[in-house]
Amino acid sequence: MLYLALGCALLTAFVWAGRAKRPLLKRREWRLVAGALAVAAFAAAAFVGLRGEWSRTVLLVIVGLWLASTARLSWLPSAPSQTLDVGDNEARSILGVNVDATPQDIQNAYARLMQRAHPDKGGTHGLAAQLNAARDRLLKKS
Numbered sequence: 786m787l788y789l790a791l792g793c794a795l796l797t798a799f800v801w802a803g804r805a806k807r808p809l810l811k812r813r814e815w816r817l818v819a820g821a822l823a824v825a826a827f828a829a830a831a832f833v834g835l836r837g838e839w840s841r842t843v844l845l846v847i848v849g850l851w852l853a854s855t856a857r858l859s860w861l862p863s864a865p866s867q868t869l870d871v872g873d874n875e876a877r878s879i880l881g882v883n884v885d886a887t888p889q890d891i892q893n894a895y896a897r898l899m900q901r902a903h904p905d906k907g908g909t910h911g912l913a914a915q916l917n918a919a920r921d922r923l924l925k926k927s
Contacts, residue, residue: 788829788833788841788845789841789844792826792845792848795822815855815856816856816857819852819853819855819856820852820853820856822852823849823850823852823853823856824849826845826846826848826849826852827845827846827849829845830842830845830846830849833845869914869915869917869918870918871915871918871919871922872922873922873923873926875919876918876919876920876922876923877919877923879915879916879919880894880895880898880916880919880920880923881894881898882894882923886923888924891920891923891924892920892924895916895919895920898916899913899916902916
């Protein structure tokens with residue numbers, strides 16, 4: 786009964802946290818937590834099954850299968866397919882480089898900003914698309 790109560794509490798916490806504007810766990814962290822919880826659910830199912838409590842065993846196996854399947858899902862939306870058209874001045878201001886920036890300077894600024902703005906690191910697809918468009922525009926000019 787304790788396993789069932791803990792599972793319900795964790796599920797309620799994840800559903801409640803999922804309604805927030807910013808997710809509690811990012812994709813990579815969710816995969817690790819869901820995988821660990823799936824292993825725990827399967828272990829609990831084996832333990833309860835050995836005691837002969839088949840209804841709880843079936844329930845724990847179903848919860849474990851659900852957690853294992855959600856660990857493989859991509860919770861992030863796909864990247865936008867549209868290309869952004871930015872001007873030279875706008876591209877420089879997005880990347881924070883000067884007019885006389887070399888291609889290496891442009892690439893370094895892009896890499897530094899993309900580390901923070903990448904969707905897998907908590908950024909948005911729109912910001913990553915702007916950085917990509919700015920880098921492409923400035924590298925074509927040089």
